[in-house]
Amino acid sequence: xxxxxxxxxxxxxxxxxxxxxxxxxxxxxxxxxxxxxxxxxxxxxxxxxxxxxxxxxxxxxxxxxxxxxxxxxxxxxxxxxxxxxxxxxxxxxxxxxxxxxxxxxxxxxxxxxxxxxxxxxxxxxxxxxxxxxxxxxxxxxxxxxxxxxxxxxxxxxxxxxxxxxxxxxxxxxxxxxxxxxxxxxxxxxxxxxxxxxxxxxxxxxxxxxxxxxxxxxxxxxxxxxxxxxxxxxxxxxxxxxxxxxxxxxxxxxxxxxxxxxxxxxxxxxxxxxxxxxxxxxxxxxxxxxxxxxxxxxxxxxxxxxxxxxxxxxxxxxxxxxxxxxxxxxxxxxxxxxxxxxxxxxxxxxxxxxxxxxxxxxxxxxxxxxxxxxxxxxxxxxxxxxxxxxxxxxxxxxxxxxxxxxxxxxx
Numbered sequence: 450x451x452x453x454x455x456x457x458x459x460x461x462x463x464x465x466x467x468x469x470x471x472x473x474x475x476x477x478x479x480x481x482x483x484x485x486x487x488x489x490x491x492x493x494x495x496x497x498x499x500x501x502x503x504x505x506x507x508x509x510x511x512x513x514x515x516x517x518x519x520x521x522x523x524x525x526x527x528x529x530x531x532x533x534x535x536x537x538x539x540x541x542x543x544x545x546x547x548x549x550x551x552x553x554x555x556x557x558x559x560x561x562x563x564x565x566x567x568x569x570x571x572x573x574x575x576x577x578x579x580x581x582x583x584x585x586x587x588x589x590x591x592x593x594x595x596x597x598x599x600x601x602x603x604x605x606x607x608x609x610x611x612x613x614x615x616x617x618x619x620x621x622x623x624x625x626x627x628x629x630x631x632x633x634x635x636x637x638x639x640x641x642x643x644x645x646x647x648x649x650x651x652x653x654x655x656x657x658x659x660x661x662x663x664x665x666x667x668x669x670x671x672x673x674x675x676x677x678x679x680x681x682x683x684x685x686x687x688x689x690x691x692x693x694x695x696x697x698x699x700x701x702x703x704x705x706x707x708x709x710x711x712x713x714x715x716x717x718x719x720x721x722x723x724x725x726x727x728x729x730x731x732x733x734x735x736x737x738x739x740x741x742x743x744x745x746x747x748x749x750x751x752x753x754x755x756x757x758x759x760x761x762x763x764x765x766x767x768x769x770x771x772x773x774x775x776x777x778x779x780x781x782x783x784x785x786x787x788x789x790x791x792x793x794x795x796x797x798x799x800x801x802x803x804x805x806x807x808x809x810x811x812x813x814x815x816x817x818x819x820x821x822x823x824x825x826x827x828x829x830x831x832x833x834x835x836x837x838x839x840x841x842x843x844x845x846x847x848x849x850x851x852x853x854x855x856x857x858x859x
Contacts, residue, residue, distance in 0.1 A: 514793035518551070518579075520555075520579075520580045527557045531759075537581060540781060544785070567586075580603070589609075599623075609801075625802075626801045633805050635671075645822065656710035659696075660846075660848060667845040671845050678858040710737060711738060719742065721749075724746075730753045762776065776813065776820075813834075842858075
């Protein structure tokens, strides 16, 4: 098991990242228009448009902080994906708004291959003070960081993999690595689906069975189970056996996996197949593939989507109606901003952290005009949210030793 994750990473193709969406809500993500990106094949990475938010700042120190030259490396959907990458990018833009002498260059590695993703970082490392790496496919940057101790790295959705393959992950002094308790956001999404379904059939659709996606799936399943057990309901979780997922340790995790984060056509096929099974609410954590699921819902009657990572309400517009019921939130933007601030003020410390509701890093959308949940549903999810925040409810996750079958409502 020690070498398993490192070996699995090398074998997997990361066609993109988790989730979907636009802007946050319970813990809001920042919003801004992304800059043009440089496509960055593994063998050639060139810096592109730098986004600096103030011309007048050139003669002024930024609140006592050092000006940073920042790169954000993503693959392959880029920083304008309206989702995972964009939320990370918005965190950088938020930092630059407060530190206008700093700049950012988006770099896109278009293949999604894990080795190419790491090479993309290696190709630019000498040119930047800070590099934000978006996604599980960048876990292999540990050696690059160790070879470049003056560069600070922010790694999102992964911990650094051990270059020697002895341990699954290691801590590196100049990498601040953040993972999230996606199972918490998935739990709130599952509760929302179970309370609001009319057909009593719900489902979760994912991209690739990376740990973050499996966390969303397991959390969703626990949320449905929680409502069934506490409310005496019998909501069914629908899975299509031909789309079951296999996680990074080779375990069959079930669910409904498109097999890519960038395949809208297959996303729509999966969405339509679930609708044909009677599903009327789908939680979608599938990147651009999720757009196909949303399209399937728009073309159906009475079918709703729960967005993922960020507030996807705008994506659900369908004439005068909207197919987005709510969105489960994973708030990268706030945490990227916080990490960059520590780099600028000299208080940066590397390490691996797992963020959840207790730091406002997970949640769900409940604001009027941005969701379609009933007031009663919101009240009940809020009550459960406080229990999750306090550690009284612990949803299952890919590697926390709890499975959805083990989970019991307290």
